[in-house]
Amino acid sequence: MAxxxxxxxxxRHARIRRKLSGTAERxxxxxxxxxxxxxxQIIDDVAGRTLAAASSVEAGLKDTSGGNIDGAKAVADLLxxxxxxxxxxxxxxxxGGFDYHGRVAAFADTLRAAGLEx
Numbered sequence: 368m369a370x371x372x373x374x375x376x377x378x379r380h381a382r383i384r385r386k387l388s389g390t391a392e393r394x395x396x397x398x399x400x401x402x403x404x405x406x407x408q409i410i411d412d413v414a415g416r417t418l419a420a421a422s423s424v425e426a427g428l429k430d431t432s433g434g435n436i437d438g439a440k441a442v443a444d445l446l447x448x449x450x451x452x453x454x455x456x457x458x459x460x461x462x463g464g465f466d467y468h469g470r471v472a473a474f475a476d477t478l479r480a481a482g483l484e485x
Contacts, residue, residue: 376465377464379464383463388412389410389412389458389459391411391413391414392457393457394409394410394418395409395458396459396460396461397410397461397463398462398463398465398471400465401434402434405422407421407422407442407446409446409458421446422442423442425445427445428441435470439470439471443478447477456482457484458484460475
């Protein structure tokens with residue numbers, strides 16, 4: 368039987384997560400993407416805590432669309448600012464099973480340009 372696109376992405380994500388984990392020293396940046404929005408969290412998996420988060424559905428980003436590269440860059444800038452406020456400089460990038468292309472790649476490049484190391 369054919370698998371759905373969602374199920375295939377979830378399988379890829381599970382495969383990635385087996386090898387990837389966030390710690391207090393190097394938390395995980397987890398991305399979630401839909402057709403209209405993009406969001407990300409910086410997570411300490413050991414403590415089970417979200418240290419910082421940003422999303423295109425927030426009030427401050429209502430003018431920008433999360434469904435394009437410019438929106439992804441705006442959300443990444445906001446997340447990078449919140450990461451700096453929380454004294455986070457090194458992270459592990461979790462693409463969530465999404466292709467490293469388009470909005471996901473632009474998001475990662477913007478985080479790197481803002482000073483996060485991964």
